[in-house]
Amino acid sequence: MSLGGVSARVPATHRQWIFLNSVLITAFINIVINAGLASLGARGHHVAWWTSNPFRTNLLYNTLGTLFFLPLLTTVGVTSAVVKERQAGTLTPIEAPFATRLWSWICVPSAWYRGLRFGIVTLVALAPIDVAAVLLLGRDGAGPLHFVMVQVLFAVLLGAVVTPLTALAAMCDQPAAT
Numbered sequence: 001m002s003l004g005g006v007s008a009r010v011p012a013t014h015r016q017w018i019f020l021n022s023v024l025i026t027a028f029i030n031i032v033i034n035a036g037l038a039s040l041g042a043r044g045h046h047v048a049w050w051t052s053n054p055f056r057t058n059l060l061y062n063t064l065g066t067l068f069f070l071p072l073l074t075t076v077g078v079t080s081a082v083v084k085e086r087q088a089g090t091l092t093p094i095e096a097p098f099a100t101r102l103w104s105w106i107c108v109p110s111a112w113y114r115g116l117r118f119g120i121v122t123l124v125a126l127a128p129i130d131v132a133a134v135l136l137l138g139r140d141g142a143g144p145l146h147f148v149m150v151q152v153l154f155a156v157l158l159g160a161v162v163t164p165l166t167a168l169a170a171m172c173d174q175p176a177a178t
Helices: 003-009 012-043 059-088 102-104 112-136 145-169
Strands: none
Touching: 012 059, 012 145, 059 102, 059 145, 102 145, 112 145
């Protein structure tokens, strides 16, 4: 299925909402949150590529954590925003733009379960690439500023892919029968 086919099935108002809220605003939020967390994690010190202590900041655990927690928390936040827009009458429910088993499995009614599933799928799909990238590119670790920049860029790029999908999933939720 082409991206154009999906785009044609999503109304223009919904596409505009996704671009503004799921791409632009989310990018700003990801910059602020991830710059703050990465700065606190680095605390002005060199960041190793890996440590045996999972509670000590390192490149590998940080990026793997981002692969899981960014989709989880983004799904909950975006679903809440879509629900508010729908209650205000700005957005209406739409038909699912994808017809796959994976999409059906991800799109459960609970925002937390959906976020958990988005997080699991993202982690499973991208962890091998992440591990390879950290091993190949981050073997010497990173200075504190470099670590912050890498973490922010990683989160913004991941959010630009994940957040529109989570918004689409929330827009496909059908209102409960009363």
